[in-house]
Amino acid sequence: xxxxxxxxxxxxxxxxxxxxxxxxxxxxxxLALGGILFLNxxxxxxxxxxxxxxxxxxxxxxxxxxxxxxxGPSSLAAFGHYLLRILKGEWGVSxxxxxxxxQVIFQFLPWSLVLGFLxxxxxxLLGIVLGVEAAGKADxxxxxxxxxxxxxxxxxxxxLLGILLLVLFSILLPLFPLSGGxxxxxxxxxxxFFLNALRHLALPWLTLTLLMFPEYYLLTRGGMDLxxxxxxxxxxxxxxxxxxxxxxxxxxxDTLIPVLTRVGIQMGHLVTGLxxxxxxxxxxxxxxxxxxxxxRRDILLMDGILLISAVWVVLMNxxxxxxxxxxxxxxKEAGG
Amino acid sequence: xKKIVRWGMGAFWLVFLVLxxxxxxxxxxxxxxxxxxxxxxxxxxxxxxxxxxxxxxRMSMVFDTLIWKDAKGFVPMLATSWRYEPKxxxxxxxxxxKARWHDGRPVTAEDVTxxxxxxxQHPYPWIDLSHVAGATAxxxxxxxxxxTRPYAPFLEDVAGSMxxxxxxxxxGTTPQAIDRKKAGIGCGPFILKAYDAAQGAYAFAANPRYxxxxxxxxxxxxxxxxxxxxxxxxxxxxAAVVPPEAGALLRRKGYTVVSSPTYWVLKLLINHRRSPMxxxxxxxALLYAIDRKLLVKTVLHGFGTVAxxxxxxxxxxxxxxxxxxxxxxxxxxxxxxxxxxxxxxxxLLAPGRFSRAAERIRQDFGRVGIRVTVQTxxxxxxxxxxxxxxxxxxxxxxGGLGGDPRILNDVIAGDFLLSERFTEDPRLNALLKKNLxxxxxxxxxxxxxxxxxxxxxxxxxxxxxxxxMTVAHDGRVxxxxxxxxxxxxxxxxxxxxxxIRKKP
Numbered sequence: 001x002x003x004x005x006x007x008x009x010x011x012x013x014x015x016x017x018x019x020x021x022x023x024x025x026x027x028x029x030x031l032a033l034g035g036i037l038f039l040n041x042x043x044x045x046x047x048x049x050x051x052x053x054x055x056x057x058x059x060x061x062x063x064x065x066x067x068x069x070x071x072g073p074s075s076l077a078a079f080g081h082y083l084l085r086i087l088k089g090e091w092g093v094s095x096x097x098x099x100x101x102x103q104v105i106f107q108f109l110p111w112s113l114v115l116g117f118l119x120x121x122x123x124x125l126l127g128i129v130l131g132v133e134a135a136g137k138a139d140x141x142x143x144x145x146x147x148x149x150x151x152x153x154x155x156x157x158x159x160l161l162g163i164l165l166l167v168l169f170s171i172l173l174p175l176f177p178l179s180g181g182x183x184x185x186x187x188x189x190x191x192x193f194f195l196n197a198l199r200h201l202a203l204p205w206l207t208l209t210l211l212m213f214p215e216y217y218l219l220t221r222g223g224m225d226l227x228x229x230x231x232x233x234x235x236x237x238x239x240x241x242x243x244x245x246x247x248x249x250x251x252x253x254d255t256l257i258p259v260l261t262r263v264g265i266q267m268g269h270l271v272t273g274l275x276x277x278x279x280x281x282x283x284x285x286x287x288x289x290x291x292x293x294x295x296r297r298d299i300l301l302m303d304g305i306l307l308i309s310a311v312w313v314v315l316m317n318x319x320x321x322x323x324x325x326x327x328x329x330x331x332k333e334a335g336g
Numbered sequence: 337x338k339k340i341v342r343w344g345m346g347a348f349w350l351v352f353l354v355l356x357x358x359x360x361x362x363x364x365x366x367x368x369x370x371x372x373x374x375x376x377x378x379x380x381x382x383x384x385x386x387x388x389x390x391x392x393x394r395m396s397m398v399f400d401t402l403i404w405k406d407a408k409g410f411v412p413m414l415a416t417s418w419r420y421e422p423k424x425x426x427x428x429x430x431x432x433x434k435a436r437w438h439d440g441r442p443v444t445a446e447d448v449t450x451x452x453x454x455x456x457q458h459p460y461p462w463i464d465l466s467h468v469a470g471a472t473a474x475x476x477x478x479x480x481x482x483x484t485r486p487y488a489p490f491l492e493d494v495a496g497s498m499x500x501x502x503x504x505x506x507x508g509t510t511p512q513a514i515d516r517k518k519a520g521i522g523c524g525p526f527i528l529k530a531y532d533a534a535q536g537a538y539a540f541a542a543n544p545r546y547x548x549x550x551x552x553x554x555x556x557x558x559x560x561x562x563x564x565x566x567x568x569x570x571x572x573x574x575a576a577v578v579p580p581e582a583g584a585l586l587r588r589k590g591y592t593v594v595s596s597p598t599y600w601v602l603k604l605l606i607n608h609r610r611s612p613m614x615x616x617x618x619x620x621a622l623l624y625a626i627d628r629k630l631l632v633k634t635v636l637h638g639f640g641t642v643a644x645x646x647x648x649x650x651x652x653x654x655x656x657x658x659x660x661x662x663x664x665x666x667x668x669x670x671x672x673x674x675x676x677x678x679x680x681x682x683x684l685l686a687p688g689r690f691s692r693a694a695e696r697i698r699q700d701f702g703r704v705g706i707r708v709t710v711q712t713x714x715x716x717x718x719x720x721x722x723x724x725x726x727x728x729x730x731x732x733x734x735g736g737l738g739g740d741p742r743i744l745n746d747v748i749a750g751d752f753l754l755s756e757r758f759t760e761d762p763r764l765n766a767l768l769k770k771n772l773x774x775x776x777x778x779x780x781x782x783x784x785x786x787x788x789x790x791x792x793x794x795x796x797x798x799x800x801x802x803x804x805m806t807v808a809h810d811g812r813v814x815x816x817x818x819x820x821x822x823x824x825x826x827x828x829x830x831x832x833x834x835x836i837r838k839k840p
Contacts, residue, residue: 049720056753057719059736059746060824061387061461093512097533098384107534171566178570179562184537185530282374282562284534292375296386297716 025321033314040306041079044299051095051297086307092300096293101304105286109271109308111181112278112285115201116270119208124263126209127216132252134217135224136243147221150214162207162280169203176202179282204281208274212266216259223255230254257328264320268313272305366553366812371830372561372573376536380528381519382499383511387461389735389826394558396822397540397832398438399499399522402429402448403491405823406833407816410491413548414443414500414523418491422775424482427490431477434547437502438521445473450503452481458511462823463498486773488780489740497823525551525832536560549838553813556835568808575809577828580639583806592811595804597651598827599738599820601643602693604798605722605730608758612679613728617672619795623662624669625704626697632801635693639806643799646788647737647744653820654741654781656788669704681707685722685730687715693800694731723753737802739825741784745771748791758796 055061085091091101134143153161170178177183182197227233228251236246275287286305293301377391378384380398385391404413415429435443449471456465467487472480483490505518520528525548526540538558542551561567564576568586578586583593604626612618628642644650646659673679682701686694694710701708708729721727732754736743745768746752749759759765767787774780807829809815815829822831 047717049716049723053716053720053723053753055387055461056723057716057734058388059734059743059752059754060389060392060826062459062464096378096386098379098512099516104533111534166562166566171569174570178566178572180535180537180560182535184532184535184557184559185539280562282536282560284536295714295716 025318029314029318033310036310036314037083037307038079040310041082041303044302044306047294047297049297050299054295054297082303091304091307094293094301095298096296096301101301104301105289105304105308108284108286108289111283112271112274112287115204115208115277115283115285116267116274118201119205119212120263120266120270122205122209123212124216124259127213127218128220128252128256128259130213131217131220131255132224132247135221135228135251136247138225143221146217150217153210154214154218156211158207158211158276159280161211162204162277165203165207166280176200181284200283204277204283207277207280215262219259219262220252220255223258224251227251227254253327257324260323260327261320264316264323267316267320271309271312368555368557369553369575369813370557370559370573372559372564372567372576373536374560374562374564376533376560379516379520379531379533380538381516381522382460382462382501383458384516384519389822389828392462392823393826393828393830394538395499396524397526397556398520398524398528399501400435400524401498401500401823402495404833405492405496405818405820406831407819409819410496411833414448415495418495420775422486425486426483427481427495428474429479429481429495431479432547433477435523436545436547437504437523438527438543439502440545441502441504443500443502443523444476445479447500447503448479448481449473450507451498451501454501454506455498460511464493465498468494486775488772488774489742492740492820493742493824523547525836526556546836549836551835552837553835564808574812575807575815575830578806578808580804580806581637583808586808590810591808593806593808594815594817594829595639595806596817596827596829597641597649597738598735598803598805599649599652599825600733600735600827601647601649601737601802602690602731602733602800603643603756604697604800605727605732605754605756606795606797607725607727607729608756608760608796609725610728612676615676616794617675618679619798621669621672621676621704622701622706623795623798624665624672625706626700626798626800627664628800629664631693631696634696636801636803640801640803643801644788645792645795645799647747647791647799648741648784648788649737649802652738652741654784656785658785659788659792664700666700666704673705679706681709682728684708684710685718685727686710686712687718687731688712689715690731690733697731719753725757731800735827736821736825738827739820739823741771741780741787743825744768744784744787744791748787748796756796758794761790761794764790764794 093099094101094104097104130142130146134140134146137143166178169176177200181200182193186193186196224247228247233246233251236250272287272290274285275291277283278285278288286309290302290305290309293305373390375390377388377394378386380391380394382395382399385395400414402413402415403410403418405411412432414431414435416432418427418429420427429448431443431445431448433442437443452465452468452471455463456468467484467490469482469484471482474480499522502521502523505521506514520531525543525546527543529539529541531538537560540556542554542556559573561573561576564573564578565582565586567573568576568578568591569589578593580595583595587593604622606613606619606622608614608619632638632640632642641649644655644659645662646656648655650657684694684698691710691712694712698708698710718730718732722730722732734747734752734754746755748756749765749768764787767783767790770783771780771787774783805827807815813834815834816831817827817829818831821827
């Protein structure tokens with residue numbers, strides 16, 4: 001039996017509130033992306049000095065009259081041309097690396113993403129689990145220890161913690177490598193490569209995890225405090241559910257919404273937001289690449305990094321948004 | 337008799353000890369040597385490396401030039417001999433017939449003529465060929481380079497700096513289109529094995545057929561590290577530039593620590609086209625107001641020296657020792673400032689790394705009644721403002737002061753971006769012109785002396801200090817400081833000649 005499409009389907013489909021909300025959300029994100037790209041484009045070109053300034057400031061060199069990879073003019077028409085170029089996949093060639101911008105970015109991006117994802121995953125997991133456990137035994141030893149630790153790590157400047165760990169585990173106890181992402185020239189995709197990369201990852205990962213976990217811990221801990229006093233928890237207890245089930249399945253779920261929002265926001269920062277840890281550990285990453293590209297006025301590379309970073313931020317926010325709608329029906333109903 | 341036997345035994349032991357000492361018994365042969373650095377400097381080939389000293393240095397391991405410099409001055413490299421013919425304005429170079437590219441092909445005069453033509457077509461930022469008309473290969477291993485006019489810095493700027501390109505690889509292609517694997521083929525002592533931009537790592541292997549001698553390090557690496565001192569302590573690297581303050585610690589740990597001038601100067605640039613800085617008296621007041629000794633003490637912690645008012649440091653063979661030495665004298669500054677009853681407040685631009693020096697100078701000026709606001713900005717932004725003349729005072733530095741005194745032309749009145757742009761003194765202008773054309777070193781010395789003297793008197797900018805550079809290494813390689821710096825004045829001791837046992 002063949003199904004026929006009702007005459008009114010198209011009309012209903014178009015007027016469906018879910019679709020309207022979806023289109024509105026998506027439209028908002030596209031607009032935000034456009035706005036970010038425009039700002040990036042204009043601000044980069046407003047920076048005083050260009051590649052020729054950077055080369056010309058070295059007394060031993062002569063800046064060529066027209067340096068390849070220069071930024072070009074800044075106007076609305078030029079922005080349109082730039083967007084067209086981007087869409088066609090013509091991202092230009094980095095002046096410093098003399099290679100296509102995308103190739104350069106993709107040489108650095110995996111390092112940032114691996115470090116960022118693993119740290120974020122560990123920090124959020126640690127924060128959530130400690131928060132739930134500490135709230136279950138308020139004022140117990142775990143609560144005190146975790147809260148104290150969170151306050152300490154939150155108030156420590158990131159680079160200081162990095163240097164402390166470096167001195168402790170790389171100099172005094174030489175357990176981990178001092179810097180870099182992997183021992184140079186280890187054949188890629190081999191077992192020694194992965195093992196060596198993991199050893200190099202350990203300290204930057206630990207630093208980031210320790211720095212990020214307090215936020216998740218305090219959010220969860222505070223949320224759990226409120227949730228555990230809610231009537232539905234009383235009901236659950238009255239039903240005779242085990243304490244662990246009550247904490248994790250009922251109270252924690254209620255607490256998870258702001259935590260996930262935070263994860264979404266931090267995910268957006270993974271591409272370019274890890275500069276300090278990349279500098280302290282000389283870890284290859286897009287953050288340092290972006291920083292040095294600005295210093296060198298390698299504008300086309302900067303354009304590329306900011307574009308990828310902007311798309312990434314928007315995508316991560318969208319993902320967090322969708323996840324929230326799925327987890328919390330109130331968000332879905334509010335159409336937010 | 338006993339005496340003879342005793343003396344004989346003594347002589348025997350002396351000869352034995354000398355012959356069995358490591359230097360004789362075992363020629364320097366190092367399997368692996370790693371030099372640490374904080375940055376990556378780009379692919380080590382002409383056109384590809386970042387156009388700064390460390391980038392050139394890495395490239396120079398792979399590519400040779402016509403001549404080179406050691407601790408005493410120019411030495412043969414690809415060219416075994418050279419001569420200048422003043423009447424015809426030509427330099428003739430006889431090439432070493434044993435020189436081979438890394439792919440086995442011979443290096444010929446055609447490669448040199450090709451390099452000059454190619455670099456004229458595709459300007460390479462490191463080399464200025466505006467004084468070269470062209471080159472002719474008169475024999476397989478003899479090349480004649482024609483100048484457009486006498487050009488005194490030719491040997492250092494061109495013959496001693498221009499990497500020779502293999503014609504068979506670069507012909508018919510552009511720097512943008514060339515195959516990167518082939519672009520790394522040179523004729524230098526090291527063969528480029530690998531480069532990893534993400535890790536900032538370079539791997540070079542000794543060239544077994546190097547025409548000038550035996551390369552004593554089998555595997556040479558440059559490696560980006562976060563902290564060279566930590567990396568040395570862990571023995572991850574064998575040599576690096578380190579902060580001078582770490583010198584004592586590293587010496588205690590057994591490292592050879594050497595300090596040397598950087599041939600770099602920090603200057604207070606004065607916009608002498610603006611009032612009141614256009615008045616010599618005001619500029620002199622500024623000079624008397626600054627306590628440059630205190631600046632060295634507080635900013636450099638003593639690891640540096642007060643700069644000569646003629647710009648060239650005492651370690652330069654062109655330094656004029658008879659310049660006026662002006663010490664800080666606030667009373668004299670106040671006296672000079674009486675002619676300017678109400679000087680307007682001035683702005684001092686300073687990159688973040690010089691903010692301490694800027695604050696010190698602000699205090700010094702405040703002491704004599706000159707009001708200064710310090711504006712700390714990003715360095716390239718300041719450079720752009722200096723280029724446009726949009727500043728009162730600015731802190732800016734440059735290197736290259738150890739090499740050819742052509743540098744004075746560039747930094748005093750030339751088209752160098754951070755030039756003092758001082759063209760108001762006709763005598764100075766004439767001398768600067770002569771500085772480039774005087775082929776007789778004695779005559780040139782006099783010219784350079786006078787240029788320094790005029791600079792010291794006119795004060796178009798105030799040279800503040802020369803910082804020291806400290807290098808620590810494990811002592812296995814006899815690194816040395818190149819006279820006037822590598823190429824056009826790169827101050828590092830990592831001269832490739834230290835790694836070669838030359839053929840007699």
